[in-house]
Every structure is written in C-alpha cells, then in structure tokens.
Amino acid sequence: MAESFSDKIKNFLSESRRVLLVTRKPSWKEYKMAAKITGIGMIIIGTIGLLITMIGYLIMGNSGL
Template sequence: MSGNYGEKVRNFLSESRRVLLVTKKPSWKEYKLAAKITGLGMIVIGTIGLLITVISYLITGTGL
C-alpha cells in the first residue's frame, strides 16, 4: 500500500514539474486584459445580485 502512495506522489510531482516548465510569465498587456475581464465579471455579478435584491424587496416589501 505504501508503494502505491509513493508512486502517486512521484506522478504528481512529475506532472507539476512539467506544467511549471510549460508556463510563462504573462506580459503587462496580458495582465491588464485579465484584470479588466475580472473586474468586469465582478461588476456584472454584483449588478445581478443588486437587481435580485431590489426585485425581492419590491415583491415582498421587506428587506433581507
């Protein structure tokens, strides 16, 4: 049983090393684009939550 765990750990470390060798640091342009997309997503999700809260308040007449 112990050998099975050892092999799983070795496989995990090997796969992790392979992934780290393939990855690269994003350029400043890529970083800014990811930040903009993330911010836009947060705004959209927040707006949806606000609309649900307002509609709930209008329907029930009580706050959450």
C-alpha cells in the same frame, strides 16, 4: 492494479513540474487584459446580485428585514 499513495504523489509532482516548466510570465498587455476582464466579471456578478436582492425586496416587501 491500483496505484499506491506514493506513486500518486510522485505522479502529481512530476505533472506539476512539467506544467511549471512550460509556463511563462505574462506580458504587461496580457496582464492588463486579464485584470480588465476580471473587473468586468465582478461588476456583472455584483449587478446580478443587486438586481436579485432588489427583486426580492419588491416581492416580499420590507417585512423580510
């Protein structure tokens, strides 16, 4: 039998509460590591985008502007 909308909401809220109870604040070392990894990822993705754009300009020439 399918769950009612209110049962789905109650289930979602109880699962959300359970997750929030087991979470903890990261240490400063963990925070710095996450920031470094995020920054490196942004640089990599930006570099890939720049390379794709440059290759597109080389292939299509400046007529695309």
